[in-house]
Amino acid sequence: MLTTITLPRPHVPTGPQGVPEDHADADYLRAVVMKIDSGFTRVGGSGVTAMIRNLIADAAEVLEAPPSTPGRDIQQLVRDLIDRDDCEFDHHGGCQAHGYLSLQPGEMCPHAEAKAWLAKVGA
Numbered sequence: 001m002l003t004t005i006t007l008p009r010p011h012v013p014t015g016p017q018g019v020p021e022d023h024a025d026a027d028y029l030r031a032v033v034m035k036i037d038s039g040f041t042r043v044g045g046s047g048v049t050a051m052i053r054n055l056i057a058d059a060a061e062v063l064e065a066p067p068s069t070p071g072r073d074i075q076q077l078v079r080d081l082i083d084r085d086d087c088e089f090d091h092h093g094g095c096q097a098h099g100y101l102s103l104q105p106g107e108m109c110p111h112a113e114a115k116a117w118l119a120k121v122g123a
C-alpha cells in the first residue's frame with residue numbers, strides 16, 4: 001500500500017495577508033479543519049467528513065514542511081532523476097550502466113539506492 005501520494009495543491013481562495021503563500025494557505029486549511037472539528041461544517045457522512053478533514057490537515061502540514069521532508073518535493077525529484085534502466089556491473093563491481101565504476105564492496109550504485117529508497121517510502 002502506498003503511504004504517500006502526490007496530489008495537486010489545494011485551491012485556497014483566501015488566506016491571511018502579508019505572510020508567505022504557503023503559510024497563508026496552511027492557515028486557511030487549518031481553519032477549515034477547526035470548523036469541521038467544531039461541527040460547524042459537515043461533508044457527507046461521518047466517515048466522509050473524517051476523511052476530508054484528515055486530507056485537509058495533511059495538506060496544511062505538507063505546505064509548511066521543510067523541503068527535505070519526504071512527501072513534498074524530494075520523492076518526485078528522486079523519481080525524475082533516477083535512470084529506469086537496471087544496473088549493469090562489470091567484473092570490478094562498478095555499474096557500467098550509470099557510470100559509477102569505482103564502487104567499493106558493499107556500496108550500491110546511487111540509482112539502485114534511490115530505487116530502494118522510493119520503494120521503502122512507498123512512492
Ligand SMILES: [Zn+2]
Nearest residue numbers: 087095098109
Ligand atoms: Zn547503476
